[in-house]
Amino acid sequence: MDSLLPPELVEKAREVIEKNRAAGRRIAVAESCTGGLVSAALTEVAGSSEVFEAGYVTYSNQAKRSALRVNEDVFDTFGAVSVATAWAMAKGALEASGADVAVAITGIAGPEGGSPAKPVGTVVFARAERDGDPDNVVADSKLFDASGGRAGVRLQAAVCALELLTP
Amino acid sequence: MDSLLPPELVEKAREVIEKNRAAGRRIAVAESCTGGLVSAALTEVAGSSEVFEAGYVTYSNQAKRSALRVNEDVFDTFGAVSVATAWAMAKGALEASGADVAVAITGIAGPEGGSPAKPVGTVVFARAERDGDPDNVVADSKLFDASGGRAGVRLQAAVCALELLTP
Secondary structure (H helix, E strand, C coil): CCCCCCHHHHHHHHHHHHHHHHHCCCEEEEECCCCCHHHHHHHHCCCHHHCEEEEEEECCHHHHHHHHCCCHHHHHHHCCCCHHHHHHHHHHHHHHHCCCEEEEEEECCCCCCCCCCCCCCEEEEEEEECCCCCCCCEEEEEECCCCCHHHHHHHHHHHHHHHHCCC | CCCCCCHHHHHHHHHHHHHHHHHCCCEEEEECCCCCHHHHHHHCCCCHHHCEEEEEEECCHHHHHHHHCCCHHHHHHHCCCCHHHHHHHHHHHHHHHCCCEEEEEEECCCCCCCCCCCCCCEEEEEEEECCCCCCCCEEEEEECCCCCHHHHHHHHHHHHHHHHCCC
16 A cells, blocks of 8 residues: 555655755644645655644634634634635744744635635635744635535645645 | 545544534544544545544644643653553643544554564554543554555554544
């Protein structure tokens, strides 16, 4: 048995582990809609413990608050699927883990939970770096093709998160 | 695309979500060697947000300390792969998440990290419940068949963790 996850995910994860190991960077992830997939892909790679510090699967807002110290006001003002929440999650993961770089993912994998403003397939990403400029917010909202269902959205989101972790 | 993960894992996860939803229980997981697989399987199920509260992928000892408040002495005395560590992780996940039940997994997926006393395939599980008797430690050490490699050990461990979450 080689892998439990789709090959494109594990190949990306292997690249993330190898390049961050070479750069001497430890990484963390904060996952909402991907729900542990990014962490699972990274830890599928043998030797990932040298690079992967921690993953926070913060599905509920309560978990985002308690594990990542995301402020209640951020949800109230911008919603759980927003650049503000993703950025707060990434910064929270960096602080909580002591890693050098953290990526956060929050979105709507479906089939429920979409709205006209934020349809199913909307996923927001953010990356925070230990020595990064705090004014330089690296965050982006994407709308993925949702025709492949929940699994399809999650896969596209996980691949995108791994790309953000590639130095 | 139906699922990103092996069908036996997703079927077990679906059962966990359905039965815990029926029981009105919210769940959390603390994963070391499974590295997010259990969380990824649970969140693959549509509607899992009603049941799944949070996952903590605490790969390093530092992450086990900071996210789950596992005491340094536990590692020093018993090691990271021990009933004492698994139990402390499960209790920590329960406290941190506010869930009703939490399962923890810590083990040696390989190919490195084994020893004569704790060979590759050694995985320790614990379950903590909110209203459980604190003297009733539900924890168990297993030795899985490691012939299927790292992926095989991780799959067997994830299935076992899901069984512990089934009411």
